[in-house]
Amino acid sequence: MGFGTGTAEFEMTTGHVESLQSDVEVIAATLDQRFVLANLFELYAHDFSEFHDVDVGEEGRFGYPQLALYWSDASRLPFLVRVKGKLAGFVLVKRGSELSDDPAIWDIAEFFILRRYRGRGIGSEVAHQVWRRVPGRWEIRVMESNQAGCEFWQRAIAGFAGAPVSSRPYEKGGVAWRTFSFES
Numbered sequence: 001m002g003f004g005t006g007t008a009e010f011e012m013t014t015g016h017v018e019s020l021q022s023d024v025e026v027i028a029a030t031l032d033q034r035f036v037l038a039n040l041f042e043l044y045a046h047d048f049s050e051f052h053d054v055d056v057g058e059e060g061r062f063g064y065p066q067l068a069l070y071w072s073d074a075s076r077l078p079f080l081v082r083v084k085g086k087l088a089g090f091v092l093v094k095r096g097s098e099l100s101d102d103p104a105i106w107d108i109a110e111f112f113i114l115r116r117y118r119g120r121g122i123g124s125e126v127a128h129q130v131w132r133r134v135p136g137r138w139e140i141r142v143m144e145s146n147q148a149g150c151e152f153w154q155r156a157i158a159g160f161a162g163a164p165v166s167s168r169p170y171e172k173g174g175v176a177w178r179t180f181s182f183e184s
């Protein structure tokens with residue numbers, strides 16, 4: 001499987017290479033779909049547990065108590081990602097800076113592409129669609145321990161801005177983070 005081509009191509013088992021970029025859809029998730037998001041969140045949290053201390057509860061789920069807010073609080077936007085109609089990830093966007101008290105800043109709270117769809121430029125395409133759809137000032141945060149995430153955001157933001165955007169380190173709750181600031 002090819003990785004990091006940035007071309008959103010899908011290598012079929014036949015060896016035929018099919019373009020996928022135009023097949024990527026970022027769709028507002030409805031209240032009815034909150035269980036879909038909760039299920040995908042479990043896969044995301046499991047990935048994160050490789051480099052961040054999180055445990056499942058006694059019921060065997062990580063859980064995400066804030067998820068319900070995405071359908072009750074107008075400053076939060078939940079999105080599902082589909083590729084050729086199949087579920088391929090999700091994005092949770094919220095308004096309000098985690099670094100300052102600036103309420104106008106847009107923040108990506110969570111961002112996830114299912115493993116089957118990674119390394120084909122889909123994450124970048126999804127991020128670009130979100131930034132075009134929600135214009136404004138963004139602060140993209142990533143934990144330093146998430147090396148792939150750091151690399152991904154650097155590439156995705158540079159691709160969107162047309163030039164590299166520098167990041168700055170900060171610390172919150174004993175966790176080292178990196179943040180990229182730009183306008184879409």
Ligand SMILES: CC(C)(COP(=O)(O)OP(=O)(O)OC[C@H]1O[C@@H](n2cnc3c(N)ncnc32)[C@H](O)[C@@H]1OP(=O)(O)O)[C@@H](O)C(=O)NCCC(=O)NCCS
Nearest residue numbers: 004006112113118119120121122123124148149151152155
């Ligand atoms: C990080 C993540 C979103 C990347 O999605 P993706 O669809 O594979 O990303 P893309 O194919 O669009 O990659 C874009 C760029 O990021 C870089 N990148 C992506 N994954 C990477 C990895 N695991 N290691 C190093 N670089 C990586 C690639 O080099 C690529 O650059 P290029 O195309 O110029 O070579 C996906 O792996 C994921 O959901 N991970 C778990 C959750 C997470 O870490 N979310 C983001 C941080 S909050």
